[in-house]
Amino acid sequence: MSTKNVSRSIWRKVQKMPSVEGVFGINKPTGLSSAQVLRDCQKVFHDSKLFAPHLRDMKAQLLRDNHNQRQRRKVKDPKVKIGHGGTLDPLATGILIAGIGTGTKSLQDFLLCTKTYEAVVLFGTGTDSYDRLGKVLTHAPTEHITKEMVEKALDQFRGKFMQLPPLFSALKMNGKPLYEYARENKPIPRDIERRPVEVEELEMLEWMEPGTHNHKPPTDEAGHAEINLAKLVWKQESILPPKSPESEKVAKENFEDKKRKMSENQDELVQERPKSKRKTDAVKTESDPDAEPVMSGGLPEPVASTEVAAKVPDATVESVEAAPESPKSLGPPAARIRMTVTSGFYVRSLCHDLGVAVGSAALMAELERTRQGQFSVGNDNVLEYDDLSKGEEVWAPKLESMIKAWENKTEATKAEAGAEAKSEAPVKEEVSGDAVKMEDAQAKFTEAAEQLAEEVKSEGESPSKVFEAAA
Template sequence: MTQGKVMEGVFAINKPKGLSSAQVLRDLQKHFNPSTLFAPWISVEKTNRDREKHNQRRRRREKDIQVKIGHGGTLDPLATGVLIAGVGKGTKSLQDFLSCTKQYETIVLFGASTDTYDRVGKVLRTAPYEHVTREVVEAALGQFRGKFMQLPPLFSALKMNGKPLYEYAREGKPIPREIERRPVEVLELELVEWMEPGTHTHQAPSETGSDTEIKFANTIWSQEKVLPGGSSPKGVKKEDAEVKEEITGTEDVPTRKRKLSTEQDELILERPSSKHQKSSEEEANSATMSGGLAAPTTTDAALSSTLPEEAPEKSVPGPPAARIRMKVTSGFYVRSLAHDLGAAVGSAALMAELERSRQGEFEVGKNVLEYTDLDKGEEVWGPKVEAMLDAWNHKRGDVEEGRSSAPKKVETEAKVEADSVMGEAVPEAVNATS
């Protein structure tokens, strides 16, 4: 590593599952603050602060000097992959990543929809999935390619009249107006792996939403035409169609409900047992004491053994899942794609896994720091971070030089080229910590 060089710029780290983007920044600071690589930056920052006026120093919330770090686009704790980070003056360049194209890989699990549209939410609706095949899904993907208007997640942090949508749901109040769809573009979309029922471990959450949340979601989904499970068959009463399980198909309602009940048992696992559930011995004793039938005697057992045994219930495998890869523009909600795809195939679906494999020029496995390198010490992560910051600054210098030498009439062209080289920022707020 170069001694005395002030390191600033932009690099990317591979965010692991289970950590928030903000936590990753805090972890970076923990390793960067005492490091040799960023000691010159700390020294310069200390000198600059010593020159500040008294009032400026008083206004600072953070008195301790820490390496200034920001990120260019939030990833949920569930997600993994490229998290772009800016250091020092590099935080100002995070805005250059607006309108960036990104590549995602997601696993879509069919059969259930949740309030968050992913596997960490609460189940609001379940639906049949035995008719969902690879061919059906691939045919449905066609409607999600190109430019279209996408509906943001129902319970997202989006606000309407200054109030988050999820608060309307929790309070059981109708939203003032329809949720506005947003223009998005899907440049590439393909199904890369199909997982037949019983061949994977992905499953829906066990917690279900409240009646108020379910009613709210069904109302909004109906208005927006993204209701999971498809439309109700002819002849089914409205009351039957509004239960949590969507009843579809050509079979009679009782048969359909029995099959759906079996599928739900496979879909939602780890269901907590009832507090009032009794053991078989307690139930037998209770029945005897209350005048019910006593346990069968030896004669009764021998008699019953001569009767034909009932065929055991056939075990129904869980729902199918699909790994889908996409290249999209900024503002795209992958979880909304999963939800809408479930509705498009006449079932329900949620996002089970998500990886942002590329953002702008940064791609996992090529020029992205592995999070696990941090714990290996500065001798491992230091040279890698330095090389990535140097590469970014070198490219930025080339772009700036090209802009200054280009004629005014082609200034716009130069900016477009620069954006494609540097990558563009995400629509989410750029967070900086110092």
Template sequence: MIWRSIYKMAQNSLAEGVFAINKPYGMSSAQVIRDCQHHFNPSKLFAPLLAADRALREKEGRYQKQRRTHAKREINVKIGHGGTLDPLATGVLILGVGKGTKALHDFLGCTKTYETVVVFGASTDTYDRVGKLIKKGDYSTITREQVEEALNSFRGKFQQMPPLYSALKMNGKPLYEYAREGKPIPREIETREVDVTELELTEWYEPGTHNHRWPTEEAEQAEKNVVKSVWQVAKNQQDGTTSTEEAATLIPEVVEKEVKALANHESNKRAAEERVDELVSEEPAGKKRKTETGAAEPMMSGALKDKKGKDKKQDKYAKNRGLDLAPPPPSPDTPFPWEGKGPPAAKIRMTVTSGFYVRSLCHDLGEKLGCGAMMAELVRSRQGEFVLGTDNCMEYSDLALGEEVWAPKIQKALDLWNNKDKAGKAQAVEPVVKKEEVKTEEVKAEEIKAEDDKTEKQPTPTPTPEQPTNEVNVEESASAKDGAKA
């Protein structure tokens, strides 16, 4: 059939495999995939891959074709990512193309290297500079030596508390609603074991020598009280002074007091509730809250509203819906939110296991120092074998320069991946073959020497039924077995 010939022809030159791209600031990982598809679909590099997919579609039956949704009927270059990056972060985003998507799950558990900038003196609800200001602390006495000493407790394996921004809403419901109804929160605050293999303070910024700053927007008092009560429960859990069962009942009781206080200020309460409702929750994968129409509402940690007040995450099919999800860094002429030189800051590099929250490290470091801290910048410089600035990690800006620029780079990265995969399989067999060859030569040398010795000393005995027919072969077999064990 025609589809078979097309598929065989295309299969010989398919551009498939794994490569990485430097994700820009403020962009979602899903938007990077959409942008790549926009450039890859009409390209010559991926034309054979699309031809192969079309040929396979021709093989499908009528029922199978009808089951496809309208969106899935369109043939695009198949792309997936091996672990998302927050809009605030930049750096290595691993992408799989074609059959390379099957290898992406291997990168979810690999080690990663991050570089982050921590600003001391304030804490936010999201643990980073795009959240709302919760509290400030005295940073006047913080030194580099104190920070380096505090970092010692974050090396190796320990239990890390995820960002409690997600705890402000559970199952799509603000915590104060549970308190108002007299119900406990639906689940406890869970920690996870993480492993920090490398942790180093690489740069220290004295007060007045950097442009990093706290957010200017402060949370309402209701939000502050909720956040602080949750933080206190989390701290008690980590210190072992509060059990998870006690935590499940303690939080609503603390928040309920705030609800009663807000009852005397009805106008402020309405504004506070609306602001809390705008918080984005982080829910487990596969469990998405449904809207009034029954459609699943897309959830994204850190999603922001545009200038018109429209929530970008609501419009599922909007063009470029994954852009401008984080406010731009402040310009140098923006007034600082403090008097005097302001707080110090530090750049920290770490190599960590999967599931590690960099923003939690920044927040916990500030709590340990007693002054508060938040994450201002985040770069993933390495994930597995993919490193920024190398041949297997392309710059996102190359896409806009045309296929003549990005195609050779992607092809080189895919070749590196495919050749590494083949070399890995060959190496797995090669040492065994060489080892057997060496042992065989040694055994042959021993055989020849044994035969010469026996020939010189005595004639070969006549074989009998009770005696082995060849003593040399018996010794050779034993020698060969010993060699194999070695």
């Protein structure tokens, strides 16, 4: 800790000022960027009584520093220094680590820690951003996708592998974020490099059949320029590791089975309708031997609905009522998955790649970061974003308690590290002293042995016999 920070810490203790510098978590809502959440915190903190002494202290320090400079400048009112330990997409919710003042120096540690996410994967549609906020690039069939197929495909994403980040990401190329190339429809200077990632835990929490959930695919279709740009980056054939012969065989069997079922469904849609003697007849009898096949759902001649219901045979009515709704009309299936991953992992990429792995497409419909380091949703060290709008009497005691807990843990960690270093020091000195004593003893023994050998040799006796006799 620098001299400036030490003096500020001592001053706070003398004045009995509450400490507001440290690290805490905030539960980010959907629809807001990480930067916007921090700006909201900064504004609320700046206008509060809790941070007033801290801001006065900061301004006094700025005035002292300005007084010692040759060219003095006008000192502006300081703002609360705040940063985050890992961004979250606007779509995502959950843990956002925030650091205040000297706490920002500890944020780097949270970029390297493991994180736990829960995501909803929606199959059948692929977008340029790999989530439901992007523009649609592709539509793919989903009738063949089953819960067992998805669970088996998840095996490909456990452990260590190389992941291709999405085009819409915060990664930079030649100093420019990738998403800016995408928004400006400009080609990227070079291929996006894969990054080593690790998935420590991955499981399916819930399987949602078509029609059992409210997740809908986006409808905003991408233009030609966006599709052409995506083709340069989005190469599905190279996203996943090579498939095994067994998985290729299963995929082929699923495709053939799907074709057979589609053919059977089309045959079932053909029904026989009796031929009419007059073109104005709206309903024909089923016993007409000259009946012609007609596609179910075809529009009949305009007649009253009650008349049609009265004249249609009972069997036909039953078949229409019993006809199951097609999977396509029910919407795509979805799955809720939970994963614990290392730094630099993109959940959107996993959702996209999972769709490719099951012979379809997929996007991320929901995302929640439930844990980052020692901060978890619902814990005492995580502030709810909604508390900021409930007044200082609500959020201030909670934040003060969180900062105090962070300080206590930091001091305990430093004390433990100091105790370990202190306990190791005497051991090293003792070991070093024993080594010196051993070397001295060996040197004296060697010197005595050489002297004895010379004496024995001068007397004409064999040194080996003398040592044997001594033994």
